[in-house]
Amino acid sequence: MAPRLLVSNLSKSFPGVRALDDVSMSVEPGEIRALLGENGAGKSTLGKIVAGVYQRSQGSVHLDGVELGAFDEKVAGDLGIGIVHQEGSLVPQLSVAENIFAGRQPAGWLGQVDVRLMREKARALISQLGVRIDPAAKVVLLSPAQTQIVEIAKALSRDLKLLILDEPTAALTLTETERLFEIVRRLADDGVSIIYVSHRLAEIFALCHSVTVLKDGRLAGTRQVADTTTDELIRLMVGRDVHLTRAATVRKPGAIVLEAHDISAPPLVRSASVTVRSGEIVCLAGLIGSGRSEFCEAIFGARRRYGGSIRLDGRAIDPHGPWDAKRAGIGLVPEDRKNSGLFLGMDLVNNIAATVLSKVSSGVNFSESKAEALANRFVGDLRIATPSVRKLVGDLSGGNQQKVLLAKWLAMEPRLLIVDEPTRGVDVGARSEIYRLLRELADRGVALLVVSSDLPEVLALADRIVVMAEGRTVGELGGEHATEEEVLRLATRFTSSVVERRKKVVGA
Amino acid sequence: MSVAETSDTVSETANEAQPEPRDAMPLRIVRRLANSRELTLFILVVLLALAMTIAYPHNFPTGPNLRAVLLNLATVGILVCGMMLLMIAGTFDLSVGSTLALSGVWAGVVAGWWGWPAEAAILIGIAVGALAGLVNGLIVTRIGINALIATLGTLTIYRSLTYVTAGTGVTPISDAFAEYGRAADPILRLQSPFWAMLVLVLVGGWLVARTRFFRQFYFVGGNPRAAQLSGIRVDRLVLIGFVIMGALAGLAGVLGAARLNSAVVNAGVGIELKVITATVLGGASLKGGEGTILGGILGVLFIALIENAMIINAVGVFWQGLVVGLVLLFAVSLDRFKTSGRG
Numbered sequence: 001m002a003p004r005l006l007v008s009n010l011s012k013s014f015p016g017v018r019a020l021d022d023v024s025m026s027v028e029p030g031e032i033r034a035l036l037g038e039n040g041a042g043k044s045t046l047g048k049i050v051a052g053v054y055q056r057s058q059g060s061v062h063l064d065g066v067e068l069g070a071f072d073e074k075v076a077g078d079l080g081i082g083i084v085h086q087e088g089s090l091v092p093q094l095s096v097a098e099n100i101f102a103g104r105q106p107a108g109w110l111g112q113v114d115v116r117l118m119r120e121k122a123r124a125l126i127s128q129l130g131v132r133i134d135p136a137a138k139v140v141l142l143s144p145a146q147t148q149i150v151e152i153a154k155a156l157s158r159d160l161k162l163l164i165l166d167e168p169t170a171a172l173t174l175t176e177t178e179r180l181f182e183i184v185r186r187l188a189d190d191g192v193s194i195i196y197v198s199h200r201l202a203e204i205f206a207l208c209h210s211v212t213v214l215k216d217g218r219l220a221g222t223r224q225v226a227d228t229t230t231d232e233l234i235r236l237m238v239g240r241d242v243h244l245t246r247a248a249t250v251r252k253p254g255a256i257v258l259e260a261h262d263i264s265a266p267p268l269v270r271s272a273s274v275t276v277r278s279g280e281i282v283c284l285a286g287l288i289g290s291g292r293s294e295f296c297e298a299i300f301g302a303r304r305r306y307g308g309s310i311r312l313d314g315r316a317i318d319p320h321g322p323w324d325a326k327r328a329g330i331g332l333v334p335e336d337r338k339n340s341g342l343f344l345g346m347d348l349v350n351n352i353a354a355t356v357l358s359k360v361s362s363g364v365n366f367s368e369s370k371a372e373a374l375a376n377r378f379v380g381d382l383r384i385a386t387p388s389v390r391k392l393v394g395d396l397s398g399g400n401q402q403k404v405l406l407a408k409w410l411a412m413e414p415r416l417l418i419v420d421e422p423t424r425g426v427d428v429g430a431r432s433e434i435y436r437l438l439r440e441l442a443d444r445g446v447a448l449l450v451v452s453s454d455l456p457e458v459l460a461l462a463d464r465i466v467v468m469a470e471g472r473t474v475g476e477l478g479g480e481h482a483t484e485e486e487v488l489r490l491a492t493r494f495t496s497s498v499v500e501r502r503k504k505v506v507g508a
Numbered sequence: 509m510s511v512a513e514t515s516d517t518v519s520e521t522a523n524e525a526q527p528e529p530r531d532a533m534p535l536r537i538v539r540r541l542a543n544s545r546e547l548t549l550f551i552l553v554v555l556l557a558l559a560m561t562i563a564y565p566h567n568f569p570t571g572p573n574l575r576a577v578l579l580n581l582a583t584v585g586i587l588v589c590g591m592m593l594l595m596i597a598g599t600f601d602l603s604v605g606s607t608l609a610l611s612g613v614w615a616g617v618v619a620g621w622w623g624w625p626a627e628a629a630i631l632i633g634i635a636v637g638a639l640a641g642l643v644n645g646l647i648v649t650r651i652g653i654n655a656l657i658a659t660l661g662t663l664t665i666y667r668s669l670t671y672v673t674a675g676t677g678v679t680p681i682s683d684a685f686a687e688y689g690r691a692a693d694p695i696l697r698l699q700s701p702f703w704a705m706l707v708l709v710l711v712g713g714w715l716v717a718r719t720r721f722f723r724q725f726y727f728v729g730g731n732p733r734a735a736q737l738s739g740i741r742v743d744r745l746v747l748i749g750f751v752i753m754g755a756l757a758g759l760a761g762v763l764g765a766a767r768l769n770s771a772v773v774n775a776g777v778g779i780e781l782k783v784i785t786a787t788v789l790g791g792a793s794l795k796g797g798e799g800t801i802l803g804g805i806l807g808v809l810f811i812a813l814i815e816n817a818m819i820i821n822a823v824g825v826f827w828q829g830l831v832v833g834l835v836l837l838f839a840v841s842l843d844r845f846k847t848s849g850r851g
Contacts, residue, residue, distance in 0.1 A: 302737060326739030340737050343730035345797055354727050354738040361720040408738070 002065030003030045004193040005162055012045055012058035019045040021217045032184065032194040034204040037214035038237055043197045046065040047164045051083035052076030083164040090150060092140035097122035099139055125153045129183050145176030152183065163187060164195045169203060181207050195334025199287055201230055201492045205222065213237055238455065238484040253463065254278035257447035258416045263308035269284045270471035276416060276447040281438065283462035284451045285493045291471040292451045293335055296418045300332040301325040329415035333405055335424065341405045344394030349375040350384060351393050351404055355412045378407035383433065399430025416447045423457060437462060453485045467491050511573055524609025545791030549806035556813045567820045575698055581812040582701035585805055586760040587783045589712040590753035592804040595787055597749050598729035598796025601644055602659040602758045604783060606666035607775030611637040612761035613670050616678030619685040626685040633762035634755055642753015645747035676786050689766025700762040713801035729796025731805040785832065786811055789839050
């Protein structure tokens with residue numbers, strides 16, 4: 001008998017990126033297959049191609065032995081392939097029933113929607129999942145788990161053969177996750193094949209039958225869950241050449257600059273602590289959603305902090321807003337440069353001056369000439385490629401925008417600079433220049449706290465690595481001899497212990 | 509003629525400052541004009557004034573007519589200073605007309621009914637305006653209601669409070685109070701509202717263009733989240749902007765009441781749209797981050813001249829809205845030609 005799903009030699013290119021490269025796999029009816037990989041390994045891309053969201057560049061897809069030509073999400077749905085997206089695809093202001101039957105509402109003889117019939121059908125679908133949600137309720141009022149269940153019900157509203165779940169537990173609590181697992185198992189028992197996209201190892205061991213690991217868009221291996229170990233999977237996920245090298249010289253870190261202890265900023269930061277010394281680069285590593293950015297925002301006063309203490313240069317501070325942190329000497333280069341970092345409609349001069357208005361003023365007057373001189377200095381120092389400091393920042397390339405963003409914070413000469421994802425969306429050349437810049441800053445005695453999801457980057461930059469998982473700092477490694485395996489083991493170990501606790505709770 | 513020469517030199521310096529790739533001649537002129545709203549408006553105002561001088565030599569360039577034009581634009585001119593500040597910060601206030609009436613009526617009540625000194629009445633009137641602005645600002649920043657909805661609500665609330673306070677108004681108020689609105693300088697014989705506006709435009713223009721405190725409003729409008737993360741106290745600035753707007757509306761209301769020696773409950777009905785029209789014409793954008801007080805006041809001047817032309821021409825008030833609306837749409841569509849525009 002033919003497998004439920006067979007993909008062979010699948011490739012997918014986006015402009016400038018090869019997201020998937022020659023990947024093959026097959027899934028049997030009733031099998032729960034995990035798709036595992038680091039951020040950007042191509043697991044979501046594979047799921048979306050099978051669901052018809054993306055078109056493949058090369059390769060073939062067979063469903064129950066029948067080859068599929070070019071197909072979109074609607075065709076895939078008619079064939080029985082459903083997908084539950086990472087970021088919901090529901091319309092919040094509409095009811096559960098309307099969302100489930102979006103575009104296919106049962107109609108009466110005048111073409112009017114038969115609301116009663118639609119709600120009954122929706123109720124039947126949802127109760128089939130063993131839960132009760134009012135089909136007339138608006139989606140906006142549901143909890144994340146209920147939303148997720150509605151998404152599954154939406155997929156189930158057609159005759160389902162294959163269900164793709166893309167990081168479904170990201171927003172769920174433990175009990176909700178357990179309930180979702182129950183539903184997935186029941187579906188599998190009914191013969192539906194499941195593709196479960198995740199980077200949470202613990203969940204894979206708790207739920208799946210088999211696992212396919214992707215790495216940099218290529219197939220790294222397929223294993224039966226019963227025959228593999230966490231260590232083997234981590235090795236498959238990261239086993240690649242490290243292409244970034246550490247700086248040869250070793251810095252001598254000085255006095256402690258930042259001491260953040262037991263910070264909590266629920267729901268994403270539970271208990272996180274970190275110390276950073278002068279002239280030291282500390283990297284915060286961890287999986288997406290582990291609360292690293294939120295921890296930094298709490299230190300910077302940009303996120304409401306409910307507990308914990310912050311000391312800067314030994315003095316206790318309590319920043320109620322970024323202005324307080326800035327006055328104390330903390331800078332934060334945010335992750336999302338377009339929305340939170342830069343003034344895209346303003347020129348370089350104004351962008352760089354934004355944090356240091358008092359410095360580029362004479363008396364109460366803003367001095368255009370001082371601001372321009374400052375901008376010119378940074379254009380030179382950071383080698384920002386721009387025809388003029390009066391150019392709008394929105395017209396620059398990603399790498400140059402990132403440098404302007406750094407310049408904006410370097411201008412205030414921070415004691416502690418927090419950099420969230422320093423090289424996101426930046427090409428290789430600019431990347432190495434940004435590393436050089438961060439190292440120079442540390443050489444000058446600035447304390448640096450760098451958040452990065454890119455493990456090679458962490459290993460290349462860090463003097464020390466602090467690992468976060470589920471809102472807690474769970475371990476620390478010396479930067480010099482750390483390996484990607486060690487970091488990932490710390491980042492995932494905590495989740496696996498959660499699963500064990502979860503099992504106990506459910507078992508009891 | 510000297511005016512035309514000035515505008516020539518201005519355009520030449522602008523040319524030197526920007527060695528951008530050259531386009532065809534007509535497009536280049538459009539770009540130049542699109543990039544400096546103040547310059548465009550200034551040229552338009554001058555051309556319009558010249559045209560009117562030539563077309564109506566006996567009606568337009570006369571003392572009484574010019575005095576009437578300048579006095580009539582004083583109220584909108586004062587309000588534009590505050591509205592421009594708010595729009596630079598990416599927000600606006602629809603309740604200015606009601607605030608103006610409420611302030612005028614309170615000044616009238618204090619001076620006319622209670623018999624307090626005129627100075628106290630003026631201060632109380634301005635304070636009532638500032639308080640109304642403070643309430644607007646608190647609703648927008650603390651409760652987080654969109655400025656359109658928030659000030660639409662307070663527009664009716666403040667108007668209603670005006671009626672509740674004074675019924676049909678306070679007439680007459682008091683001679684001492686009226687003197688503050690009627691006093692005129694001996695040479696040009698322009699009354700005080702105009703001079704108040706002129707001082708506000710000059711001082712406000714300097715503050716907004718030059719000082720680092722007001723520079724922060726451009727960052728707030730340019731990208732509020734980035735401004736917040738740059739250590740700029742976004743909410744506090746917006747609140748201050750609303751208080752300034754309210755105080756200016758209060759001042760306009762007090763001066764208006766003094767000039768007429770009568771606090772009218774219907775004062776300033778519909779003036780918010782006129783103010784916003786002039787502000788947008790003067791270079792503000794609804795997205796925020798752009799605009800100057802100078803541009804705003806040129807916008808006011810331009811609209812005042814068009815209205816004056818209509819009156820002299822006896823075309824009738826019915827056509828005024830049509831012309832002002834067309835000019836506004838034309839000015840805003842110029843933005844599409846900005847050299848460095850996005851998207």
